Amino acid sequence: MRSWLRSEDSWAVLTGLLVLLLGLLSLAGVNALGWVPKANEWTTPLKAVSPASKAFALPGGVSVLLLYTSLLGFLCLGAWRMGHSVKRFAVGFTVLFAVGYGCWVLGHYAHLATTPNKMAEKGITWGLGLTSESGYLLALTAGLLVGNFFPKAGEWLRESARTEWYIKTAIVIIGGVYGFKAAEDVKLTQTVLVRGLAAIIEAYLIYWAVVYFLARKVFGFSREWAVPLASGISICGVSAAITTGAAVRARPVVPVMVSSLVVLFSVVELILLPFAAKLFLTDEPMVAAAWMGLAVKTDGAAFSSGAITAGLLTDDPAQQQAMGLTTSTVKVFIDLFIGVWAVVLAVVWAYGVDRKPGQGVPLKDIWGRFPKFVFGYVLAFAGLLALGLWLTDPVAKKAVKEGMEQADQLRRVFFVLTFFAIGMGANLRRLWAEGLGKLALVYAISLFGFVIWFGLLVSWLFFHGVKPPTVGGN
Amino acid sequence: MPDDKRTAEELAKQQAEPLLPAEKWLIFGSISLGLALLGVLLWLTGAM
Incomplete structure (x- = not known):
């Protein structure tokens, strides 16, 4: 139990499930998350933030302060259990929250966020129409500026910039929100789940094999480097590089080095792909959503680009949720098989490559490095889906729906913290670091020359023509 | 965090390792x- 509480995965599952449970108290008539702040598209700053539930007559600023203190208290507890410096974490988190939430609110400024169809309603005549997701991009930009131009400040904030913790928490919350939503449209959910299987086949059997071949045969990388590199590019970035690295007994330095490249390139994808989808896939939102899950590496960047793409392609919340369900299903399906693939590689290496007598499959090591938060997502998704199917009383359904919408506000806060942390962790200088060019080159060629386009083709084959529901009907 | 310079030196010094039969099987078998x-999944989803 003690060691379980020392990992970010465990705390992410714990934090995410706690948020969902608080949201579910609405079933018992307790509005436990109604005070959570909700950013609104604004023209006057006083209207920028309000509590998620109208039952709370709090000024927006008080609501934000309440959120900050609650998160600080709970996350500091987690930081303490994980052995981080609580003082540094608390100070860093304060800055992270202030900048991150500030960017989130700024991103809701009507001239930045409001789409053309809603400008008259907001009383404005011009705007960039970037949707409220522009808050994420502002947070990412702020993070990139701090990490690359003020490296000392970035180093100082590193203790609190826990990208994995924040995004995994958000993913567990998303699991519950999408699970309950999925119960409203079982047919669409079935379609997404079945078609999502293509992602597993594509990532493990095609991407991995092609990139491994390229790294070994064309670029001459050793097996120790080629395995984490192929896993990082084709499967799930950091988690896959580390887990499969353990499976073939690579030295820890190898997957760590590959992981830093994965993070860098995922930021580039996060910036480019949603806008490419906006340009070319406006009529195929589900293809765009699946593409983000298939092509963008690291969980944080994939979910984040999914959210931005949904915001860019539609302002209909029902469509955005269906797109979110697609991106998350594709990504989580891929994540789920990391352990299986690691075992396959370990067996091939033990019996076909290394052939050292007595050397078995390092199952304990593989399990230790497996990203266990995916179980949190699956548990939340299945639990809320079952609840949604079981509930028949419309009043109870409405109560849970409101609770999940409030939980989703917290998910957005964890997302914005993730964006800021991702930006801060992306040291762009590394791309030009002497001698690492070959590693970056094979990554760039594989990603931009093959993974992105094959991902688009498969997304198109499996998701074109699948129409997401709209508010008020299908 | 590993040192970029040392990693770069190590990458430059890497010896070529020929593809073993097990790796070839893994690559071409997987693809x-x-x-x-x-193809099967596409056929199945088309029939759905």
């Missing part, structure tokens, strides 16, 4: 199985 399974 063949993957394309076949994608």
Whole structure:
């Protein structure tokens, strides 16, 4: 139990499930998350933030302060259990929250966020129409500026910039929100789940094999480097590089080095792909959503680009949720098989490559490095889906729906913290670091020359023509 | 965090390792199985 509480995965599952449970108290008539702040598209700053539930007559600023203190208290507890410096974490988190939430609110400024169809309603005549997701991009930009131009400040904030913790928490919350939503449209959910299987086949059997071949045969990388590199590019970035690295007994330095490249390139994808989808896939939102899950590496960047793409392609919340369900299903399906693939590689290496007598499959090591938060997502998704199917009383359904919408506000806060942390962790200088060019080159060629386009083709084959529901009907 | 310079030196010094039969099986077996399974899944989803 003690060691379980020392990992970010465990705390992410714990934090995410706690948020969902608080949201579910609405079933018992307790509005436990109604005070959570909700950013609104604004023209006057006083209207920028309000509590998620109208039952709370709090000024927006008080609501934000309440959120900050609650998160600080709970996350500091987690930081303490994980052995981080609580003082540094608390100070860093304060800055992270202030900048991150500030960017989130700024991103809701009507001239930045409001789409053309809603400008008259907001009383404005011009705007960039970037949707409220522009808050994420502002947070990412702020993070990139701090990490690359003020490296000392970035180093100082590193203790609190826990990208994995924040995004995994958000993913567990998303699991519950999408699970309950999925119960409203079982047919669409079935379609997404079945078609999502293509992602597993594509990532493990095609991407991995092609990139491994390229790294070994064309670029001459050793097996120790080629395995984490192929896993990082084709499967799930950091988690896959580390887990499969353990499976073939690579030295820890190898997957760590590959992981830093994965993070860098995922930021580039996060910036480019949603806008490419906006340009070319406006009529195929589900293809765009699946593409983000298939092509963008690291969980944080994939979910984040999914959210931005949904915001860019539609302002209909029902469509955005269906797109979110697609991106998350594709990504989580891929994540789920990391352990299986690691075992396959370990067996091939033990019996076909290394052939050292007595050397078995390092199952304990593989399990230790497996990203266990995916179980949190699956548990939340299945639990809320079952609840949604079981509930028949419309009043109870409405109560849970409101609770999940409030939980989703917290998910957005964890997302914005993730964006800021991702930006801060992306040291762009590394791309030009002497001698690492070959590693970056094979990554760039594989990603931009093959993974992105094959991902688009498969997304198109499996998701074109699948129409997401709209508010008020299908 | 590992040192970039040392990693770069190590990458430059890497000896070529020929593809072993097990690796060839893994690569070409995976691609063949993957394309076949994608075809089957495409056929199944088309029939849904």
